[in-house]
Amino acid sequence: MENARPPWARRCGGPVWERWAAVPPGEAPGRYGSRLPWLSTLVVTLVVAVGSGFAGHDQPGRVPLDSLGRALLVAGGALLLFRRRSPRTVVIGTAAVVAGYLAAGYPYGPVFLILALAAFSAVVAGHRTVAWCALGGVWLVHVVAAHWLYRWLPPPHDGPAPWAQELLVIAWVVAVVALSELVRVRRERLAEAAAERAAAERRRADEERLRIARELHDVLAHSISVINVQAGVGLALLDSDPEQARSALTTIKDASKEALGEVRQVLGALRTPGDAPRSPAPGLDRLPELTEQARSAGLTVDVTTEGTPATLPPGTDLAAFRIVQEALTNVVRHSGSRTARVLLRHTPGALEIRVDDDGPATAGAGEPGGGNGLVGMRERAAALGGTVEAGPRPDGGFRVRARIPLAGPGTVDRDPGADTVTPTATEEES
Known part of the structure; x- marks a missing residue:
């Protein structure tokens, strides 16, 4: 089991999501998806290999597990290493391995876990049709081999399998598909919720940016307009009426001081998020x-x-x-x-x-760039x-x-x- 967990696994919680994870639909393999699931694949392969050996003791009519059977089990388990990178290829490959295993007459048992895990990963990754076809193909191979071709396939002197057995196989396939679809839907809902939260955060950031822009515009436009007018008055009266020019400069000083105070208040809110303003907002x-x-x-x-x-x-x-x-x-x-x-x-x-x-x-009212x-x-x-x-x-x-x-x-x-x-x-x- 990998140490790193994807964001959706952290939200859902639980090691189950780590064991059965596949790359989310439409998402390129990233830091997490590019890592091969060595530990989980090794565990599954050992369980299948050991469990199939024990299962053979309870099925004397089947072919004993030999080197070819074990090679098929190991090959199927090895394919699971790439179930996140290439889920379609893996589910087709494991389906072929399981079909060959069943056609060779080896014991039923944990071998189906290989195909179930591959199909699960393919469905969760969005490749539903390929996974369904792989499961259906293995079931058809089993039906043909167990009910029509049993005379020519090992083990020798084998008879047709009971049709009730097929109901168990169908139930198993339905369970795998249902669980896979449930996880896929859950994954999509989590992705949609995350996208909605991100969009809401972007909207809030845009609204706050517009609010600050309006505040700065209103403060600076008014104060600079007063300063501009008074500066013109001061320049015009600097020589002829120094006292009036002094009054204009005093107005400029007061207006600039007020503007600086309000700008400082707006910018202070940006530097210290969450803090209350130090002075009340202006009102009527x-x-x-x-x-x-x-x-x-x-x-x-x-x-x-x-x-x-x-x-x-x-x-x-x-x-x-x-x-x-x-x-x-x-x-x-x-x-x-x-x-x-x-x-x-x-x-x-x-x-x-x-x-x-x-x-x-x-x-100047119609000047461009207003x-x-x-x-x-x-x-x-x-x-x-x-x-x-x-x-x-x-x-x-x-x-x-x-x-x-x-x-x-x-x-x-x-x-x-x-x-x-x-x-x-x-x-x-x-």
């Missing part, structure tokens, strides 16, 4: 801070709240904050308007967010069962409208009477 309670940063970039933000604010789940609170942040970042970067209006509508089943600006879009701001907003909302719509308003300007259900994904429908904006191919996103 930081909206005044966000609007103040926008004002420092020259954007006047008017925030209106409708309905009774409720305590939002952390994921919903973070998504709402990031959607507002990204919408204001788009206004700063892409809109000619210096005024934005934020509406937060709290309803019993959903949180609605609407961010409007009067436009028009600046010349970012993924709107895509990130939609992904955040979709993860919570919500929607995001963005595009030009009929009366000019631009609107971002989000609806996030509070009772779980798919439980809150969009308000059919609410005004909507159809997304266009020229969405302004950072």
Whole structure:
């Protein structure tokens, strides 16, 4: 028995799986499958050789086991060494050995173990038809030899075998096939379960990577937009109004410090998996801070709240904050308007967010290679069962409208009477 066990054997457990293992269907022989099963083959060969000798004492009508019979038993056992590498060849070879053994009139007994093990390995490896044909072929040889050709085959003066004996042979064949099929099905289910687990792990990794990418984009896009605007102001006023330039530099320092803190928090979660964040995730309670940063970039933000604010789940609170942040970042970067209006509508089943600006879009809004701001907003909302719509308003300007259900994904429908904006191919996103 080999020391190394394949993964499926470790999951199923038990030495039986090691003794009777074959290369899984569709799997190339690897480190485990390429090793020859010396120990198990030696044990089976010894059991067959010794057991057949004892079986001959109880069957005086059969040919005593001689050197040719022992050679056939050893040859059949030797073929089992390659049952994992070439299961089809081995099951055909062992079938020929067993058929020759029976036709020569040697005693019945453990010789069938050789064929059973070869057929088992072939079925488990996926070569069911070859295994069935090998078993059926040996049975036909036995029927022909025992009932029609017994006059010309050893032992001499032998009579026809009783037909009831064939029922035992058929029962043996059915048992071998049934056990082999059971193991094959079990193997396939284990492989499917392993593939499903691997796919689920890949999906979770992809989702986490997208989440981190959205966080970094939202943090950096907003902060760098503020820094870019204030840097331009500082450069323009450096000589004519040093005090105003100093104020712009102070805003740059504050925005960069905040951005570094949030980036450090996101990257810290990657370095220490499983640890809780050291600082709470941002939410709508930081909206005044966000609007103040926008004002420092020259954007006047008017925030209106409708309905009774409720305590939002952390994921919903973070998504709402990031959607507002990204919408204001788009206004700063892409809109000619210096005024934005934020509406937060709290309803019993959903949180609605609407961010409007009067436009028009600046010349840089249509530059190729834009970012993924709107895509990130939609992904955040979709993860919570919500929607995001963005595009030009009929009366000019631009609107971002989000609806996030509070009772779980798919439980809150969009308000059919609410005004909507159809997304266009020229969405302004950072």
